[in-house]
Amino acid sequence: MDAGLEHVVAAETVTSDVDGDAGRLVLRGHDLDQLAGHTTFEAVTHLLWSGFFDDLPAARDMPAALGAARTQVFAQLPAFPAHLTAVEALRVGLSHIGDGDDLATALRLLAAGPVFTAAAVRRAQGYEPIAPDPTLSHAADFLRMLTGAAPAPSSAAALDAYLITIADHGLNASTFAARVVASTQAGLASAAVAGLSALKGPLHGGAPGPVLDMIDAIGAPANAEAWIDAALARGDRLMGFGHRVYRVRDPRADALKAAIVKLPKTTGRLAFAEAIESAALNKLAARYPTRTLETNVEFYTALLLEALRIPREAFTCVFACGRLAGWIAHAREQLATGRLVRPKSVYVGPEVRVAA
Ligand code: ACO
Secondary structure (H helix, E strand, C coil), X not given: CCCCCCCCCCCCCCCEEEECCCCEEEECCEEHHHHCCCCCHHHHHHHHHCCCCCCCCCHHHHHHHHXXXXXXXXXXXXXXXXXXXXXXXXXXXXXXXXXXXXXXHHHHHHHHHHHHHHHHHHHHCCCCCCCCCXXXXXXXXXXXXHHCCCCCHHHHHHXXXXXXHCCCECECHHHXXXXXXXXXXXXXXXXXXXXXXXXXXXXXXXXXXHHHHHHXXXXXXXXXXXXXXXXXXXXXXXXXXXXXXCCCCCHHHHHHHHHHHCCCCCHHHHHHHHHHHHHHXXXXXXXXXXXXXXXXXXXXXXXXXXXXXXXXXXXXXXXXXXXXXXXXHHHHHHHHHCCCCCCCCCCCCCCCCCCC
């Protein structure tokens, strides 16, 4: 038995390849660093979805198709119960998209990410949701719907780079969950809800908010070592470090760092975070000398999304906004090439009782 399934191959995919030893991420034949910062999220979505929908528009028409879908889902904005967190509200929102396996459903799900996240955040802040502008890019419109102001081009570019960086990543926990649900032919919205439900945990996409909490709690570079020692002594995990697959640095961390340095006025916070990163890596190496624990994507996600003034309680939603493209590609691929996923378990319960 392999409790974490790390040695189990459960799917073939054309979407992405994660080379954990080389620290390399390839999206459909393109190295991540050829895409992040060089193209748009809409173009990468087109790349991931190619071949999975007969009626997929041409790449140049994807921004308009996605813009129209944002307008469509905004017209059916659900009332999110006030006690829900942003990610729980997004989960409710995705459930409002009816199940189907077609392109229109896929576009509505992808559009629902930023539209529902921005609406949930604004309502929690006591403001009215802002209607989408279908002429903007997905990233720029997301920031506009969150803040009410047109974003600086550098901010839109940074969010675009982020959404590309996290759009797909092999058979991670949330993508596996989405594929299992898709394998039952339950439909794309059900697969996306399953993906989001897996993503929200702190061992997966729920880490970046706690990364900022850690940076805030450390307070100053001089406190880093003592704070980390105490955390490790308590048995806590340092958020933003370690990965199931990468045995070297997560290439997405550097893609995001490259996006952060292009933003104005982030250098002070970045230098502080780098001091924490370096202390954490030293402490983890000393504590686990035979296991390489490196910086993962979530550490720089936290810094990037903070620099874009996105509230930390919405970080996991923003992750989902990018990963929805991957979940949908995998769900369609599972339908096209996979089978019902149904592994076995080993019974370790009591023996059958013999009637007296
Ligand atoms: N801080 C402290 N100790 C850690 C950390 C960490 N971040 N990561 C792993 N360890 C420890 C484990 O507790 C384990 O110790 P043990 O043998 O004494 O029990 C040892 O290192 C080996 O752990 P792994 O088997 O490598 O961990 P696993 O593959 O099960 O977990 C995971 C990977 C969940 C990402 C883990 O590293 C972790 O919890 N990191 C912190 C949370 C985080 O950053 N999550 C985001 C991941 S990226 C993503 O999903 C998008």
